[in-house]
Every structure is written in structure tokens, then in C-alpha cells.
Amino acid sequence: MKNLTFKKKSKFIEFIGEKFIAVNAFVALAAVLLIFIFIFKEALPIFYDEYIQEEVTIEKMIVKQAFAEGREAKFSWQPNSDNPRYSLLPLFIGTLKASIIAMLFAIPLGVGGAIYSSQFASKRMREIIKPAIEMLSGIPSVVLGFFALIVLATFLQNTFGFTYRLNSINAGIALGLTVIPLIFTISEDALTSVPGSLADAALALGANKWQVTSTVILPAALPGIAAGIVLGFGRAIGETMIVLMASGNAAIVSSAFTDSIRTFSATIASELAEVVFGSAHYSVLFFLGSLLFLFTFIINMTGDIVLIRLKEKLQGGK
């Protein structure tokens, strides 16, 4: 037999390749970190700059402010007034209302669709439903916003007789359309990844298809479904274009879902381009951005913790 001569591998190329990949990873990490630092830094003057503090402080953003002495104090977002006021409450309420409607709309449709597609649909049907729903996420949000602004708003107003054409329900439903594919895809993956042996065991014990789904598959897939919902909520809070176009953009304090709203994200998008660089308004907008980042961060963290707890419970080990 002929002697084999093995070629020595180049240590140098291996070294360069490994370092190159590491650099890529760190660039991405650094970019994320730098963006956060920049946003927080631009918001900071609110806490120490005297000129800015004359106009706005944390307290002024939370407590009711009056336009002038003798006038009634209100929660209002009026950055361009002679006496600018920056109450966060109307924006917070607007963001919350749009997200709540979006989730109320998207959770039943996304999770329900995932259950149907993964458990009850024929193979053929599934091959139609899955790509169709996932295609929703490929639609640019400006197109969905346009649709909500022109078509959906008119339809909803004609059907339910809303006073304001553009309101949180209209924006929330359009927002829900972007959240559905997210919830659907993650839930569907979770449901189909439940081992078939569990379904077999339940069937062999005389359970019917519906019982198998509700008592075995669904509980086992719950962490995945919860993850989908949490990520969907994060998306709904951060989404900008749709709420900018379809919500009416009125920063008002109201509990009625039929009133117009304005969200954090839409406020930043619509005002940052015209704001005076370095002004109080400028810092406040960055403060909003920081808050938005913190919200989504906390939501994702809570989601993760819930997921880990659920997983532990489902997979044994108390």
C-alpha cells in the first residue's frame, strides 16, 4: 500500500479566519452598544443642564402643568407652544392603547392560525396557509399604514360609527397585522416541535384529536407560544410607520379607544426632523427613545424569565 502524505494545514490562515469572524461579531456588538450610549447621552442634559431644566424636568414630564398661571393644569404634550409642556402620559397611553388593540387582534388570530395549521389542516392546506401568513411580514409597514389610513379607517368608521376616523382601534388593527406573522410563525414552530410520541400516547389512551391538542400539545408548546406573544408585543411597541399614519397623532389623555392617539415612536419620527439641535425638545425626544428601549428591554427580559420558568416546569425539575 502506498504511503499517504498528509498536507499540513496552515495555522496562519486558520488564525486570520478566526480573528476575522471574531471582529465581525464584536463590530455588531459595539454598534449596538454605541447606539444605546448615544441615545442615552443625548437624553442626559434633562438631568443637569440648567437652561433645559427651566423648560423641562422629569417632574414636569410626570406632573400636570398649566399653560399659564391661573389656567387649569393638564397632562399635555405641546412642545411647540410658547410655554412648551412635555407630559409623557398622553404618549404613554397612546402607545399602550395601540399595543393592547394590536395584541387583542393578533393573539387569537396568530395562535389560532398556528393551532389550525399545525394540528388540523391537511398537508395541502398547511402549504397554503403558512406562506400566506408569513407573507404578511414581508409587506412594508408603510404599505400597511397606507391601507389602514385609506381603506380600514373608512370601513371601521362606516361600520361602527366612530367619531374620529383615525383612532387607536384603527391603528391597533393595522399594527396587529404586522404582529400576526411573528406570533404565528413562532407558535407554529413550537406546536410542530412537540414530539409526535406524546400525541401518539394520548391517542392510544382514547383521547380524540381535540383533546390531544388541548391537553398535551398546547401545554407542551406553551413556552414557545408565550415567546411569540412577548416578541409580538415588543414589535407592536416599537413599530412606527403604521401608528404615524393611522392613529390620528393626537396626544390626548383619554380612556376611550375610539379617540385618536399618539405613540412614543410616532412622536420621535414626526418631531425629530424639525427640532432645534440641542434644545430641550431635542433632549426630550431622545429621552423618549431611551424609555422605548428600556420598555422593550424589560418586556423581553420578563418574557425570557417566564419562558425559562415554564420550561423548567414542563420538562421536570421543580
Added chain:
Amino acid sequence: MHKTKISVDNIVDNQTFIPNYPIKMSIRDVDFFYGSQQALYNIHLDIIENQVTALIGPSGCGKSTFLRTLNRMNDTIPGTSLTGTIQLEGVDIYNDFSDTSMLRTKIGMVFQKSNPFPKSIFENVAYGLKVNGIKDKAIIAEAVEETLQKAYLWDEVKDKLDKSAFLLSGGQQQRLCIARALAIQPEVILMDEPASALDPISTSKIEDLIAELKKNYTIIIVTHNMQQAARVSDTTAFFYEGVIIETGDTKKIFTKPIKQKTEDYITGRFG
């Protein structure tokens, strides 16, 4: 695969010579197809009550497929079809049972890999009762204890009934799966290589359990393990390429098989 049908006369069936054994299930002329691919040819077999029937044969010979026709588990696979008749005490399980879930309460099943639900030990055993409409908590609790005792698992788990079933060892999990199947009081229990993933000690516990269970149940077991078939079963059916080559008393099959193919297989010449 055999393309020609083998007539019933060609199948050696020496169990018909044994008189006075009540027949629990009878299988006649069963052909089974995955789509257009035929997996079982003209299966003819009687399952005797309160006995252990072992199904042996090389991988892919159709013994697991056959086992799954007996409680209609193959119905869940799209595109499968079956011709011929399978009767449980004279009742045709394919034509007279419109509700497969009712059939499966009479014919239970234990799978190759233990597959407890991600629930507590108690809930695992209670599951079959609950999905079949038993709500009374006292009845369920009593049935769970009784069943776990029948599976010789009670002493090992009585203090941790509310703990996850995943905390049990592999062998305990498989006995839990057997207990789970027993809870709904089936008449026949199908076992698909129930000990193939277990260590020798756990395997022997399962085999002891099978020997004990046959007093009250009719058991059909698929196994790759010749010694196991010889140890636990009363009757053996040898499957080869979708056909039953030989059936009969286990002792006879393992000592004086009639067909050359059977002898070749049990002596380890192929398989």
C-alpha cells in the same frame, strides 16, 4: 417485497391444533398499504386470551405496522389503507367501531420509547381516565393508586406523585407508561419493543410485569430480542417481509420451527 399474494394455506399455523383456548382477537386476510406501497400481505393470526403473543422478525418486516393496525394507530398516518378483517371478540374493529377512541380504551398501547407527558406522575396515570370523561376526583385517585400498584411502581413513587414524570429513571418511566395504559382498564395491551431502550435490570422488571399482567390482560408484544420473546411469550408469530412465515407455540417455534426461514432467523443467521 413479495409481489404475489401468498394464500392462507401456505402459512403454517400450528396453534389451531391447540384446543380450548379462547380467541381474543382474530385477524383474517389483512393487507396493509402505505399509499401504494404494500407493507402487510394476507395476515392471518389468532390472538389467544390471557396469553402473551410475541411478534418477531427482522427490522422493516412489518411487525410494528401490524401491531399498530390492531388499535388503528395507523389511521393517523395519511394515505394508509387496510383490507381484510380484524375482530375483537367477534366485533370488527374497522367497521363496527365508528369511534376509534372507544376502541383504544379497550386495546391499550405501550411504545418503544417511554413517552410520559410533561405532567406530574399522578396526572400521567390519570390522563386516560380524564379524557374518557371520568371527573370524580376520589375515583381517579383510587384508580391511580391501584394502577400504580399493578405496575409495581407504587412503592417507588407514592411520595412524589405530584412531581414531574421526567424525574423518574428510564425504566420507571416505561413502567409509568404501562401503568398509564392499564389505568383505563383495557382488555388487550399492545407493546412495541417496550424494553429496547432499557438496561438489563429495568428490562427484567418489565418482563416480570408482563408475566404478571397476562393473568388479567391479553398482551401482544413486538420484540427484537429473541431471548425476550422466548422468555415472556406463549405464542410467537414470525414476520418476514410483510408476511407471517410461521406462528405457533413459542416453545415449538424456538425448538422445532417448521420453516427454514424461521430457523435461520432464530438461530441468528440473518436479521
